[in-house]
Amino acid sequence: MSPIQDQDHRPLLLAGPSLGLRLVVLGAMAIALMVADQRQQYLTVVRAWLSVAAYPFHWAVDAPFSALRYASDALATRSTLQEENERLAVENRELKLTLMRFDALEQENHRLREARAGSARVAARSIVAEILKVDLDPNRQRVIVNKGTRDGVFVGQAALDASGVFGQVTRAGPVSAEVILISDPEHAIPVQINRTGARTIAVGLGQTGQLLLPYLPRNADIAEGDLVVSSGLGGVFPPGYPVARVAEVHRDPSEPLLSVGAIPLAQLDRDPEVMLIWFDNRIVEPDAGAAPEGAPPAAPDAGGGTLAPAESRAAAEPAPATPTTPAAAGPSPAAAGPDGPDTPQADPAAAGPPGPDATQAAPPAGPQRPDVTQAAPPAGPVQ
Amino acid sequence: MARRGGASAPLIALLLAASLAATVVPLPDLLEPLRPNFVALTILWVCLLSARATGLLLAWMSGLMLDALHGLLLGQNALALVLIAYIALKMRLRIRAFPVLHQSMVVLGLLLLNEFVLFWIDGLSGHPVTAWTRWVPVLTGAATWPFLSAFLTRYAART
Numbered sequence: 001m002s003p004i005q006d007q008d009h010r011p012l013l014l015a016g017p018s019l020g021l022r023l024v025v026l027g028a029m030a031i032a033l034m035v036a037d038q039r040q041q042y043l044t045v046v047r048a049w050l051s052v053a054a055y056p057f058h059w060a061v062d063a064p065f066s067a068l069r070y071a072s073d074a075l076a077t078r079s080t081l082q083e084e085n086e087r088l089a090v091e092n093r094e095l096k097l098t099l100m101r102f103d104a105l106e107q108e109n110h111r112l113r114e115a116r117a118g119s120a121r122v123a124a125r126s127i128v129a130e131i132l133k134v135d136l137d138p139n140r141q142r143v144i145v146n147k148g149t150r151d152g153v154f155v156g157q158a159a160l161d162a163s164g165v166f167g168q169v170t171r172a173g174p175v176s177a178e179v180i181l182i183s184d185p186e187h188a189i190p191v192q193i194n195r196t197g198a199r200t201i202a203v204g205l206g207q208t209g210q211l212l213l214p215y216l217p218r219n220a221d222i223a224e225g226d227l228v229v230s231s232g233l234g235g236v237f238p239p240g241y242p243v244a245r246v247a248e249v250h251r252d253p254s255e256p257l258l259s260v261g262a263i264p265l266a267q268l269d270r271d272p273e274v275m276l277i278w279f280d281n282r283i284v285e286p287d288a289g290a291a292p293e294g295a296p297p298a299a300p301d302a303g304g305g306t307l308a309p310a311e312s313r314a315a316a317e318p319a320p321a322t323p324t325t326p327a328a329a330g331p332s333p334a335a336a337g338p339d340g341p342d343t344p345q346a347d348p349a350a351a352g353p354p355g356p357d358a359t360q361a362a363p364p365a366g367p368q369r370p371d372v373t374q375a376a377p378p379a380g381p382v383q
Numbered sequence: 384m385a386r387r388g389g390a391s392a393p394l395i396a397l398l399l400a401a402s403l404a405a406t407v408v409p410l411p412d413l414l415e416p417l418r419p420n421f422v423a424l425t426i427l428w429v430c431l432l433s434a435r436a437t438g439l440l441l442a443w444m445s446g447l448m449l450d451a452l453h454g455l456l457l458g459q460n461a462l463a464l465v466l467i468a469y470i471a472l473k474m475r476l477r478i479r480a481f482p483v484l485h486q487s488m489v490v491l492g493l494l495l496l497n498e499f500v501l502f503w504i505d506g507l508s509g510h511p512v513t514a515w516t517r518w519v520p521v522l523t524g525a526a527t528w529p530f531l532s533a534f535l536t537r538y539a540a541r542t
Contacts, residue, residue, distance in 0.1 A: 019439070023469040026443045030465060033447075033458030038508055043457060050451035057400075057452055061408050134407040136453050138415050139512040144454075171454060178454045186510055206514070 051148075051173025058132045058144050058176065065133040069272070126160075126277040127151055129177070141184035141204060141268070143167075147276060148175040156236055159274045164242040164265030165189065165230055166274045177276075181268050182243065183208050191243050192231035196221050199231050202243060202262060208269040211244050213260040220258060222249055228262055238279040394539055398425055399445050407452055416516045419524035422449050423497050426464055427490060427528075428535050430471035431478050442468035456508050463500035467493040483529045491525035 037043045129145035136142050147153050149172045159166040159179050167187065171178040180187050183204040191202045191213070198220055202211045216222060226246040232239025244262035251258060402421035410418060422445050430438040446461030453460075470493060471478070478489055498521050505511050 019469060019472055022439045023465060026439055026465045027462055030443065030446070030458040030462035033461070034456050034504065034508070037457040046457070047451075050447070050457070054448065054451040057404050057407060057448075061404055065409070133409050135409045135415060135418075136407065137455065137512075138418075139514055139517055140510075142454055 047171065048149075048173050051171070051176055055173070055176050058134045061134050062132040066130075125279075126275040127153075128273050129153075129159075129276050130273045131179075131271060132176070139206065140186075141167075141181040141206060141208065142170070143179050143181065145177050145179055145274060145276070146175070148173045148177050150174050152278075153177045153276055157276050157278070158237045159276050160241060161266045161271050161274050163267060164244070165237055166266045166268065166271065168236055169276065179274065181208070182264055182266070183211060183268055189237060189243060190231045190233040191228045192239075193222055193246075194227040194229045194242075196226075198222070199233070202228060209263055211262040211264055213246075213262060214257060216258045216260055218251060218253075218256060218258055222246060222258065222260060224249060238277065395429060395441065398429075398535070398539060399441065403445065403448055403452060406449065416519050417523045419520050419527045420494065420497065422446075422460075423464060423467065423494055424490070424524055424528060424531050425535075426468055427471050427493060428532050430468045431475050431486075432532065432536060438468050438472055439465055456504065456510075459501055459504040459508075462504070463497045466500060467497045470496075483532070486532070487525050487528045490528040491521065494521045494524045497521075 033043070037047075127147060129147040129151075132144045132146055134144055136144070145159075153169055153172045155169055155172050157169040157172075159168060165182055167179045167181040167184070169177050170180045181204065182189050182202070183206070185204050185206040188201050188203045190199065192199045198216070200213050200215050202213050204210075205212055211228075213222075213228070224246055227242060228244045228246060230237040230239055230241045230243050242265045244264045246260060247263045248261045249258060250260070399422065402425040405421040406418070426438070426442045426445060429441060442464040443461045446459075446464035447457065449455075449460040449464075450457050474489075478486060481489065495518075498518060502512070502517065
């Protein structure tokens with residue numbers, strides 16, 4: 001061993017097959033993986049394993065934060081606890097008060113729905129999943145939660161928090177799942193203006209505090225402060241859950257569509273946990289008598305039927321209720337198709353004030369007018 | 384295999400694990416867009432200064448882990464990292480002789496290439512991220528290089 005070698009052990013030549021060959025092989029493997037992943041279904045097993053391998057990282061990074069949270073919970077002083085207790089008692093009283101009203105409404109709703117043999121599409125079961133405190137890509141709005149397929153989580157499952165719709169599961173590994181927030185630029189959720197019943201689509205902008213409702217016609221009846229609720233079209237989100245509140249309505253006379261900004265009600269950036277829910281999204285089969293004209297098999301799209309013509313063209317572009325993941329990118333009649341004919345029918349009664357919805361939606365709804373009018377009579381007694 | 388320069392295999396595995404974790408550690412909102420791509424920097428250090436023949440495979444595997452951690456298209460970081468690791472390995476003898484600031488410039492170029500490949504694949508796969516903030520980590524990465532490489536060479540490069 002010469003003294004020179006002792007000072008510098010870095011080899012000048014590399015062993016093994018040539019670098020170029022390795023590059024080509026590894027590069028080709030990477031490209032093959034990407035193509036397979038783009039086509040999704042081929043790689044679910046690999047994804048599952050990798051998510052298991054990634055979980056220790058997420059867990060380890062999250063551990064100090066959850067330890068801190070635990071410690072601060074454990075060390076909370078008597079006075080803060082008392083304060084919190086008092087606050088919760090007040091909140092509880094108020095909630096009970098509202099609940100009293102809702103009990104009656106729910107019963108009435110139930111009765112009406114039974115009358116027309118509709119399905120009760122409310123969240124039936126839920127689990128609470130903790131959000132791991134890890135930063136994913138800052139340009140995308142996604143979070144990792146600590147529940148996976150082992151707990152029954154599935155892709156496309158809706159996630160809510162205490163104040164509104166949070167997002168949906170995009171990937172489910174055995175022990176963890178990735179949730180896309182409603183504010184992700186690739187996410188669109190079919191919604192309804194609670195006051196008027198007008199349906200549209202809310203898309204994310206990539207910033208936590210903002211949603212955009214880009215497909216409302218210029219003459220749409222919408223004002224600041226309007227509550228935006230999920231419409232349940234597309235079958236991913238249960239209908240009638242609060243999504244956002246309209247923050248600004250920008251009417252530009254030269255544009256055919258409004259530009260409406262809304263603020264999500266869910267605490268997208270502050271939630272320590274979310275609820276993943278199961279609900280009965282069974283599609284209502286039209287009655288045998290009403291079937292022929294009631295449900296045209298090839299409806300234009302899930303959202304289009306009750307929107308103004310100008311909108312339905314625009315609304316056909318984003319795939320409703322699906323994050324535009326590669327497979328679903330672009331117009332996806334396959335995703336919207338099965339739900340298309342049926343859901344508009346199930347909806348007016350299930351979500352929001354049914355009366356105004358039906359009357360408001362009827363004039364522009366060319367092809368699906370039978371649906372709307374059919375839905376209206378049973379909803380009538382509510383008024 | 385008798386006398387390899389640079390860090391030992393378990394140490395490199397540890398370094399890569401640490402750099403993978405460093406890419407998901409939550410940072411304050413202000414610092415978050417500045418976070419350098421630690422995995423790319425570590426891979427570059429392994430390839431440039433410790434010149435391991437297995438650098439490419441390492442780059443590929445850690446790229447795959449990075450994709451899994453961040454929930455990206457599987458293989459996009461793998462491809463980008465393999466590409467810059469290849470260039471780094473090819474040019475390592477020359478780059479090793481550069482003064483540190485000069486090395487930083489080379490690293491800047493390589494990180495830029497890395498980010499460009501990611502940008503390009505994002506666009507091809509239909510989830511383009513066009514915000515200019517995505518290019519910031521390239522600059523911070525190049526700025527981090529002198530410190531990171533000095534640190535790693537001082538504490539990790541043992542035979």
